[in-house]
Amino acid sequence: MRSKHSVSEKLLSWPDLVLLVFFVAFLALALAGSLSPADGTSTVGAAFMPSSVEHPLGTDGLGRDVLARLMHGGAHLIVVAAVSTAVAAAVGVTLGFAVSAKGRFADVLSYLLDLLLVIPSILVVMVLVFGLGSGVGTMIVVTTAVSAPYIARYTRSLVRPVAASPYVAAARLSGDSAAKTAVREVLPNLAVPLATTVGMRFINSVYLVATAAFLGFDPLGTGSDWGTMIQTGVTGISLNPWAALAPTIAIACITISGNLLLDRVGKRSNL
Numbered sequence: 001m002r003s004k005h006s007v008s009e010k011l012l013s014w015p016d017l018v019l020l021v022f023f024v025a026f027l028a029l030a031l032a033g034s035l036s037p038a039d040g041t042s043t044v045g046a047a048f049m050p051s052s053v054e055h056p057l058g059t060d061g062l063g064r065d066v067l068a069r070l071m072h073g074g075a076h077l078i079v080v081a082a083v084s085t086a087v088a089a090a091v092g093v094t095l096g097f098a099v100s101a102k103g104r105f106a107d108v109l110s111y112l113l114d115l116l117l118v119i120p121s122i123l124v125v126m127v128l129v130f131g132l133g134s135g136v137g138t139m140i141v142v143t144t145a146v147s148a149p150y151i152a153r154y155t156r157s158l159v160r161p162v163a164a165s166p167y168v169a170a171a172r173l174s175g176d177s178a179a180k181t182a183v184r185e186v187l188p189n190l191a192v193p194l195a196t197t198v199g200m201r202f203i204n205s206v207y208l209v210a211t212a213a214f215l216g217f218d219p220l221g222t223g224s225d226w227g228t229m230i231q232t233g234v235t236g237i238s239l240n241p242w243a244a245l246a247p248t249i250a251i252a253c254i255t256i257s258g259n260l261l262l263d264r265v266g267k268r269s270n271l
Helices: 004-011 014-035 066-100 104-117 121-132 136-163 166-173 178-214 226-236 242-268
Strands: none
Touching: 014 066, 014 242, 066 104, 066 136, 066 178, 066 226, 066 242, 104 136, 121 136, 121 178, 136 178, 178 226, 178 242, 226 242
């Protein structure tokens, strides 16, 4: 039997810890930036002014300080992506357990989930945003519609082997209900792989919200998130490239470090 120390070493090597530090640091900066006293809403100069001492990243198309907007624009995107992923995970795991059962209902539900998987996520964004309008609620619905089928299918692939194990059969024979057995016996054994795939869906949610903003949908209803900054900054990229590059780099730092970390943890835990 391996010790807890050896298991932790297996899941987190030194490169993993470095990636974890970077990922957490970028997230913390994105969330803490909203507490900055810098004003990202006021016009401080001409449109798309280049970098200067007063404005290190220049100004955007409305003459607002890009650095101030960058500091305030990350929290909305990250929080909405996190909340959306949590809702998608709850729905996806529940559906995953449901389709793991035998029966006609489980088969029909499985077919419906497979159908949702083949629909391009950008099409889901366009249909739901046009139908429901922009806003946080819409993005939660969009993310759930896109991510929940993936999580459900992955959960199903994990549940079926575990459900056939002797200790699950013993729990059922002892009189435990299916729901109690799922929560007490099956779910704890799926914690690491499920956490990894949910983390991947969080990264995807960040991409999804940013993409919706870049397409001009204003998914958060604020007009000040990083995705919207990229969309408005592209028009003046020849005058002040930082108006578009700065939020692009910020998103890339979070998503790339998160992707690399989750990919390494997934491989090291034999997922």
